[in-house]
Amino acid sequence: MDPGEKQVGSDFFRIHNLTVTFGGLKAVDNVSLNVNRRSIFSIIGPNGAGKTTIFNCINGLYTPDSGKIVFKGEEITGLKPHKIAWKGIARTFQNIELFSWMTTMENLMLGRHIHMKTGIWSGSTFFRRGSKAAQEEIRHRERVERIIDLLDLQSARNQFVGGLPYGTQKLVELGRALALDPELLLLDEPSAGMNSEEKQDLIFWIKDIQDELGVTILLIEHDMRMVMDISDRILAINFGKPIGEGIPTEVQNNPEVLKAYLGEEEPTDGIS
Amino acid sequence: MFLQLLISGLCFGSLYALIALAMVIIYKTSEVPNFGQGEMAMISTFVAYSLLESSDHSFAISFIGALIFAAALGAFLEFVFIRRAKDPNILSLILITLGFEMVLYGLASWKWGADQRDLSFPVSDFDIINLGPAVLSYLNIATLLITLILMFILFLFFRYTKVGIAMKATQQNAMAARINGIRTNRILSITWALSSLIGCVAGILLAPIATLDPNLMLEPLLKGFASAVLGGMTSLVGAALGGYILGIIENLFGGYVSLEFKSVVAFGIIVLVLCLKPSGLFARHYVRRV
Numbered sequence: 001m002d003p004g005e006k007q008v009g010s011d012f013f014r015i016h017n018l019t020v021t022f023g024g025l026k027a028v029d030n031v032s033l034n035v036n037r038r039s040i041f042s043i044i045g046p047n048g049a050g051k052t053t054i055f056n057c058i059n060g061l062y063t064p065d066s067g068k069i070v071f072k073g074e075e076i077t078g079l080k081p082h083k084i085a086w087k088g089i090a091r092t093f094q095n096i097e098l099f100s101w102m103t104t105m106e107n108l109m110l111g112r113h114i115h116m117k118t119g120i121w122s123g124s125t126f127f128r129r130g131s132k133a134a135q136e137e138i139r140h141r142e143r144v145e146r147i148i149d150l151l152d153l154q155s156a157r158n159q160f161v162g163g164l165p166y167g168t169q170k171l172v173e174l175g176r177a178l179a180l181d182p183e184l185l186l187l188d189e190p191s192a193g194m195n196s197e198e199k200q201d202l203i204f205w206i207k208d209i210q211d212e213l214g215v216t217i218l219l220i221e222h223d224m225r226m227v228m229d230i231s232d233r234i235l236a237i238n239f240g241k242p243i244g245e246g247i248p249t250e251v252q253n254n255p256e257v258l259k260a261y262l263g264e265e266e267p268t269d270g271i272s
Numbered sequence: 273m274f275l276q277l278l279i280s281g282l283c284f285g286s287l288y289a290l291i292a293l294a295m296v297i298i299y300k301t302s303e304v305p306n307f308g309q310g311e312m313a314m315i316s317t318f319v320a321y322s323l324l325e326s327s328d329h330s331f332a333i334s335f336i337g338a339l340i341f342a343a344a345l346g347a348f349l350e351f352v353f354i355r356r357a358k359d360p361n362i363l364s365l366i367l368i369t370l371g372f373e374m375v376l377y378g379l380a381s382w383k384w385g386a387d388q389r390d391l392s393f394p395v396s397d398f399d400i401i402n403l404g405p406a407v408l409s410y411l412n413i414a415t416l417l418i419t420l421i422l423m424f425i426l427f428l429f430f431r432y433t434k435v436g437i438a439m440k441a442t443q444q445n446a447m448a449a450r451i452n453g454i455r456t457n458r459i460l461s462i463t464w465a466l467s468s469l470i471g472c473v474a475g476i477l478l479a480p481i482a483t484l485d486p487n488l489m490l491e492p493l494l495k496g497f498a499s500a501v502l503g504g505m506t507s508l509v510g511a512a513l514g515g516y517i518l519g520i521i522e523n524l525f526g527g528y529v530s531l532e533f534k535s536v537v538a539f540g541i542i543v544l545v546l547c548l549k550p551s552g553l554f555a556r557h558y559v560r561r562v
C-alpha cells in the first residue's frame with residue numbers, strides 16, 4: 001500500500017472517544033479506533049469487555065453517551081439502524097438473528113432489501129418473464145446465488161433456517177450480511193460454535209471477502225489463532241477501556257493484554 | 273338442508289376468517305391480540321354509512337372512503353397508542369387495545385347513537401339463486417367472492433411485494449429487519465393500516481345481515497378471535513381456515529342440534545383445541561435442534 005492510498009484509507013471508518021454507560025456502569029470507556037479501507041480490524045477482550053456494545057453503537061442499536069462514529073467522512077453517530085444499513089454497513093450477531101421461518105434463500109434475498117426497487121403493484125403482478133420486476137428479481141437472485149456458492153450453502157438453500165445446524169446458521173447470517181453489498185462488515189464472533197474444520201473454512205472465506213469483494217471487516221473474535229492469523233490490526237479492550245492496539249505481534253506481546261487475559265501473575269518464560 | 277347449512281356456514285365463516293386475518297396480521301408484528309379490532313371495523317363501517325347517507329356519494333366511493341379511513345385509523349392507533357408504550361409487555365399492550373376499544377365504542381355511540389341503522393348495500397340479501405336444494409343470496413355470493421379475492425391479494429402481497437416481505441421479516445425478527453435496512457416503525461404502521469382495512473371490509477359485509485349499531489362487531493370479533501386461536505395465531509392461512517371451520521361447525525350444530533347452543537359449541541371447540549394443540553390447528557412447528 002503506498003502512502004497516498006493509506007491517507008485516503010485512514011478516513012474510511014473512525015470511532016472517536018466513544019463512551020457508553022448503562023446506569024453507573026461504563027460499558028465502553030473512551031474507545032477510539034481507525035479502520036483502513038479493505039483491512040481486517042479485530043477487537044478482542046475478555047467477556048463483558050464491551051466489544052458487542054461498540055458494534056451496537058456502530059449499528060445504531062444503541063446511542064452512545066459521547067463520542068463520534070465517522071464512516072467515509074460522514075458522521076453516523078445516533079442514526080437509526082436502517083439508515084446505517086443503507087450507508088453500507090452490515091453485521092452478524094453473536095447469537096444468530098435470522099428470520100427462522102424463512103429459507104436460506106429468502107433470508108439472503110432479504111439482505112438485498114435495500115437494493116430492491118420494485119413497487120407494490122409491479123411486485124405482486126409480474127407474470128411476464130421480461131417485465132422489469134422479473135428482471136430485477138433475477139438480478140438479485142443471481143447475486144444471492146453467488147453468495148450461496150461462495151459460502152457452500154447449496155444444500156441449505158431451500159430449508160427453513162430455524163432447523164439448520166448452528167454452524168450453518170452462522171454462515172447464512174454471514175451470507176445475508178454480504179447480500180447487502182456492504183462496504184463495512186461487522187462480524188460478532190463468527191466462529192463461535194464451529195468446529196476446527198469449519199473455522200478453517202471461515203478464515204478462508206473472511207479473507208476472500210476482504211480480498212475479492214473488497215469489503216472492510218471489523219471483527220470480534222475469541223479464537224486467538226484466527227485473530228492473529230487474519231487481522232491487519234487489533235484493538236484489545238478490558239472493562240470498556242482500550243488496553244492495547246497495533247499489529248498482531250505488538251498486541252500479542254503487550255503486557256497489559258497478557259495481564260487481562262492471563263491474570264496478574266508474573267510473566268514466565270512460557271508466555272509470548 | 274346440509275348443503276344450505278354448509279353454504280351459510282361458509283359465508284359466516286368467511287367473515288370470521290377476515291376478522292381472524294386482521295387480528296393475526298397485527299398479532300404477528302405487535303405481538304398483541306388486538307381487542308380493539310372490532311370497534312375499529314365498526315367505526316369504519318359507520319363512516320361508510322355516513323358517507324352513503326349524508327350526500328350523494330355512490331356506494332363505491334363510500335366504500336373506498338371507509339377503507340381509506342380504516343387504514344388511517346389503524347396507522348393512527350399504532351402511532352399514538354402502541355408505539356408510545358415503553359418496554360411494553362403483553363398485558364399492558366392488551367390493556368391499551370382494550371382502552372382504545374372503549375374509546376372508539378364511546379365515540380361511535382356519541383356520534384351515531386344506539387339506533388339500529390341500515391347500511392344500504394348494493395347487493396341484496398333477498399335476491400337469491402337456487403342451487404339444488406339450497407339457496408344462495410347475491411349477498412352470500414358477494415361475501416364469498418370478496419373474501420376470496422381479498423385473501424388472494426393478501427397472498428400476493430405477502431409473497432411477492434417488497435413491503436409484504438419486509439412485514440414478514442419484521443414479524444419474525446425485528447432487530448434483524450432493522451439491520452437489513454427495513455424501517456420497522458413504518459412497517460408497523462402499515463401493518464395496522466392493513467389489518468384495519470381488512471376488518472373494515474368484514475364490517476361492511478356484515479352490516480347488511482346484522483344491524484349497524486355500536487354493537488355490530490361484538491360477537492363477530494369474539495368469533496374471529498376464536499377462529500384465529502383455532503387455526504393458530506401465528507399463521508395467516510391457519511387463521512383463515514379457522515374462520516371457515518368455525519363458521520361451518522357452528523352452523524351445522526345450530527341446524528341439527530340446537531340453535532341456542534350454537535355459540536357455546538363454537539367456544540367449546542376452542543377450549544378443546546387449546547387443550548390438545550395449544551398453538552392452534554395449523555400453526556407451523558419445528559423442533560429446534562440443540
